[in-house]
Every structure is written in structure tokens, then in C-alpha cells.
Amino acid sequence: MVRRHQTPNRLCLPPDLAPLSDSFFLPVSDTFTTKLARGASKGRYAFISLGCPKNTVDSERMLGLLRLDGYEMVDDPRKADFAVVNTCGFIEAARQESFAAIDEMLDLKRRGKLRGVIVSGCLAERQREALLESRPQIDHLVGVFGREQVTKVADRLLGGLEEQRMVFNPAPTHPLPDTARMRITPRHFAFLKISEGCDRLCTFCAIPKMRGKHYTKPMEEVITEARELAADGVRELVIVAQDTTYYGLDLYGEPRLATLLRELERVEGLDWIRLMYFYPMYVSDELIDTIVASKRIVPYIDMPLQHINDRMLRRMQRRVNRAETEELLRRLRNRVPNLVLRTTAIVGFPGETDEEFDELCDFVAEQRFERLGVFTYSFEPDTPAARLSEQVPEDVMNDRRDRLMEVQQQVAFEWNENQVGNQVDVLIDAAEPAQEGVWIGRSYADAPDVDGVVYVTGENLRIGAIVPCEIVATSGYDLAAAAIGEPR
Numbered sequence: 001m002v003r004r005h006q007t008p009n010r011l012c013l014p015p016d017l018a019p020l021s022d023s024f025f026l027p028v029s030d031t032f033t034t035k036l037a038r039g040a041s042k043g044r045y046a047f048i049s050l051g052c053p054k055n056t057v058d059s060e061r062m063l064g065l066l067r068l069d070g071y072e073m074v075d076d077p078r079k080a081d082f083a084v085v086n087t088c089g090f091i092e093a094a095r096q097e098s099f100a101a102i103d104e105m106l107d108l109k110r111r112g113k114l115r116g117v118i119v120s121g122c123l124a125e126r127q128r129e130a131l132l133e134s135r136p137q138i139d140h141l142v143g144v145f146g147r148e149q150v151t152k153v154a155d156r157l158l159g160g161l162e163e164q165r166m167v168f169n170p171a172p173t174h175p176l177p178d179t180a181r182m183r184i185t186p187r188h189f190a191f192l193k194i195s196e197g198c199d200r201l202c203t204f205c206a207i208p209k210m211r212g213k214h215y216t217k218p219m220e221e222v223i224t225e226a227r228e229l230a231a232d233g234v235r236e237l238v239i240v241a242q243d244t245t246y247y248g249l250d251l252y253g254e255p256r257l258a259t260l261l262r263e264l265e266r267v268e269g270l271d272w273i274r275l276m277y278f279y280p281m282y283v284s285d286e287l288i289d290t291i292v293a294s295k296r297i298v299p300y301i302d303m304p305l306q307h308i309n310d311r312m313l314r315r316m317q318r319r320v321n322r323a324e325t326e327e328l329l330r331r332l333r334n335r336v337p338n339l340v341l342r343t344t345a346i347v348g349f350p351g352e353t354d355e356e357f358d359e360l361c362d363f364v365a366e367q368r369f370e371r372l373g374v375f376t377y378s379f380e381p382d383t384p385a386a387r388l389s390e391q392v393p394e395d396v397m398n399d400r401r402d403r404l405m406e407v408q409q410q411v412a413f414e415w416n417e418n419q420v421g422n423q424v425d426v427l428i429d430a431a432e433p434a435q436e437g438v439w440i441g442r443s444y445a446d447a448p449d450v451d452g453v454v455y456v457t458g459e460n461l462r463i464g465a466i467v468p469c470e471i472v473a474t475s476g477y478d479l480a481a482a483a484i485g486e487p488r
């Protein structure tokens with residue numbers, strides 16, 4: 001995903017660093033998120049950020065480093081000296097998007113509009129040799145854990161050192177700092193990465209190969225980052241990691257997400273704390289009680305389940321079975337009032353039979369997840385699943401995806417219809433460009449980028465405000481609401 005933002009952002013500096021010159025930000029031009037900063041400049045660059053929220057945090061850190069080092073970001077790559085493409089390499093579709101962005105920048109270089117192209121992130125990490133072989137015009141490759149050296153690479157590029165450079169560091173045993181970010185999300189929400197890597201061994205997933213083993217970011221560092229973000233105007237903190245429930249296990253010898261959340265609850269200035277990427281293991285009663293007791297943790301959980309058939313779960317090496325999953329869902333539904341559950345499913349995993357797929361459809365219909373993302377299995381040559389027999393043909397996978405989405409669509413639309421007449425707080429993200437007086441926001445039930453939105457009308461609305469609303473209508477996956485109180 002290419003991040004697109006129309007709202008101002010700013011450098012999020014640690015409290016002990018004085019702000020640099022003012023910066024202002026332009027709407028996205030062409031396809032890329034860009035930002036123009038004023039002030040003395042070592043050189044001008046365009047930045048393309050692709051992929052998941054974890055990658056967004058990496059992008060923001062690199063942007064912060066470049067900014068602090070005196071580089072200036074421009075909205076139009078044709079006005080830049082160089083471009084940085086922070087790539088995603090998770091599945092084939094994401095790789096294709098990354099290749100397209102790289103090729104677009106290389107084309108500008110070929111036409112003399114850019115002096116160089118730096119490629120960073122997961123795709124660089126995963127396909128370093130192949131990438132250089134297929135695209136030898138790339139000037140520098142920076143792996144996931146080389147991101148701290150992005151300014152040195154830029155210095156070399158603009159200093160005229162022709163030699164192609166690869167910066168690949170082994171996964172550090174201590175997660176890299178995510179402070180001093182120049183954020184590309186709207187000012188009022190931010191992603192907070194609490195750990196790096198993953199110790200699970202899901203057979204379809206290449207992430208541990210790219211991001212290494214799980215390393216917990218020490219609690220005091222997470223809290224420092226959260227304070228920095230809150231001081232910068234963040235009202236909604238979105239907690240991310242490859243697997244947030246694993247937090248603490250490697251560092252403290254036991255899962256500590258509940259403890260971390262109780263500490264985050266005390267950070268001044270935050271209104272909403274949103275939990276993403278639960279693994280259906282280590283969801284303890286203590287963790288559930290912490291969510292229920294909190295005034296700031298919203299009753300929204302993103303918990304990718306991927307499948308429900310026991311044979312599929314074993315082949316995926318998910319280490320949970322159907323009965324355990326259902327028991328966990330019962331516990332969550334019974335104990336967390338107004339819970340909104342988001343999950344994802346993979347269809348067409350090798351060997352998935354019609355009956356196993358039907359079981360997944362029935363499960364989705366029964367569980368009535370408020371949010372569901374459906375993905376077709378992506379063949380990843382360097383994962384164990386690629387060696388499994390009975391790969392499912394693409395047309396069958398696509399058909400299953402469409403059928404499962406149809407099941408879910410009915411559930412989601414009905415849920416939306418049941419919201420009409422309810423009162424709910426909405427956080428305003430942007431003005432609706434196509435309709436004056438209409439604003440685009442999200443309630444606690446909507447995570448940024450992946451869920452629907454709430455269109456709001458009312459007086460004195462502004463970006464970043466939280467406004468009490470009444471839901472008045474639905475439109476597919478989205479809602480319409482009228483403000484019924486003062487924005488705050």
C-alpha cells in the first residue's frame with residue numbers, strides 16, 4: 001500500500017531536541033506520499049513508502065534521520081536529487097507494487113531527472129542479489145536493519161561515489177529506536193511498534209526471514225516513544241508488531257502486553273489505544289481484563305486467524321486448533337462489551353479442499369466478524385508451504401476469495417445497518433474533498449487504512465477532533481453520521 005495523506009504532519013522530535021525550521025506538507029501528487037520541508041538543505045529527495053504499518057514506522061524513522069541530517073523532501077521526484085523507495089516484499093502483489101515504484105524512479109534516473117535511487121526495506125532484504133541483477137541501475141540497497149545508515153548512503157550518492165553500496169545488517173538483538181520520526185500519518189494518529197521480528201513459524205510466511213527473530217522493545221523505551229508521540233499531538237496510538245501478544249516473552253521471560261498496556265494507559269494526551277496483530281495464543285484473562293478496565297484501549301482487536309479447519313491450521317503450523325480458537329472468541333465476546341473483531345483468512349492454501357473451504361465459510365458466517373480481510377494464498381518459494389503438494393489453481397483461489405467475501409459482505413452490511421441510531425465518538429481524519437461540509441472520520445470500530453470510514457456533518461468540525469455523533473445511514477462498508485455534540 002502506498003500511504004496517501006492530505007493532512008499536515010511534522011517531525012516528531014524527542015522533547016529535548018529543539019524543533020528544526022517549520023515544515024509544511026503538500027497533498028500527494030501523482031502516486032506518492034511526499035512532503036516538502038523548508039530550510040537549508042544538503043540535497044532534495046523524494047520518498048516512497050510502501051507496505052504495512054511496521055514499514056511505515058521504518059519510513060518515518062528514515063525520514064526523520066534525513067531531515068535531521070539536513071536533507072529536504074520534495075513532493076515531485078522530478079525535482080529531487082535522489083529517491084528512496086522503502087519496499088514491501090511480503091507477497092507477490094506487494095512485490096509487484098514495489099517493483100513498479102522502483103522502475104518508475106529508475107526511469108526518471110534514465111531520463112536524467114534523478115541522480116540516484118536508493119531501495120530499502122523488506123524487498124531489498126529478501127531479494128538483494130536478484131534485485132541488483134534485474135535492476136543494476138539501482139544505486140544503493142539498504143536492508144531492513146540498515147535503515148539507520150540511510151543518511152550515509154545519501155551522502156555517498158550525492159558525493160559522487162559511483163560504487164554501488166549494499167547496507168545489510170543482521171537483525172539486532174535490541175529493536176532499533178523509533179524515536180525522532182517524521183510522521184507521514186495525520187498528526188492525530190500514529191503507529192507504535194513494540195517489537196521487531198517474529199518467533200512463530202507459520203509455513204506461508206516469509207516475514208521471519210526478512211525481519212528476524214522476535215525482539216521486544218523494552219517497556220521504558222516504548223513508553224518514551226508513546227510520550228513523544230502524545231506530546232506531538234497524537235490522540236490515537238495504534239499498537240503494532242508482527243505479533244503483539246508475544247510482547248515481553250524473549251525479554252522478560254513471560255508475555256507482558258497487559259503490563260505494557262497499563263503503562264501506556266497512563267500516558268497523558270492519548271484518547272484511543274488500538275490493538276493490532278494479536279496471535280490467538282497468549283491472550284490471557286489478565287490481558288482481557290486490562291482491555292475491559294481501560295478507559296483508553298478501544299474495544300477493537302485485530303487477530304489474524306487465517307483458517308479454521310484443523311488440518312489446514314496444522315499445515316499452516318499455526319499451533320492453535322479450531323476448538324481453542326472458538327473458546328478464545330467466546331471469552332472475548334463474553335467479556336469485552338461492544339467488541340469489534342477484525343481478522344484475516346487465507347484461501348487456497350495448498351491442499352485446501354472444497355469441504356475445508358466450506359468449513360471456513362460457515363465459521364465466518366457463524367462468528368460474524370465485524371471486519372474480515374480475505375487473501376488468496378501467495379506462493380513464496382523460500383517458505384515451507386511452497387514445498388507442500390497440492391497447490392490450488394489460481395482460478396479456484398480467486399473464486400473462493402470472492403465467495404468468502406460475499407459471505408462476509410452480508411455480515412458487515414448487517415452490522416452497519418444495526419449501527420443506525422447508535423451514538424458513538426468519531427475521530428476526524430480529513431475533509432471530504434468531493435463534498436463541502438462533509439468530513440471523513442473513524443469510530444473505535446475502524447482502524448486506519450484497513451476498515452471503513454464514517455462521513456460526518458456538523459458544526460465546528462476539524463481534523464484531529466473527536467466528536468460525539470449519531471449514526472444516521474449506511475453506505476456499504478461505510479457509515480454516515482451527524483454530530484450531536486461539541487468536538488473536543
Ligand code: SF4
Nearest residue numbers: 198200202205207242
Ligand atoms: S505470526 Fe506467523 S504470519 Fe504472523 S509474522 Fe509471524 S510467522 Fe508470519
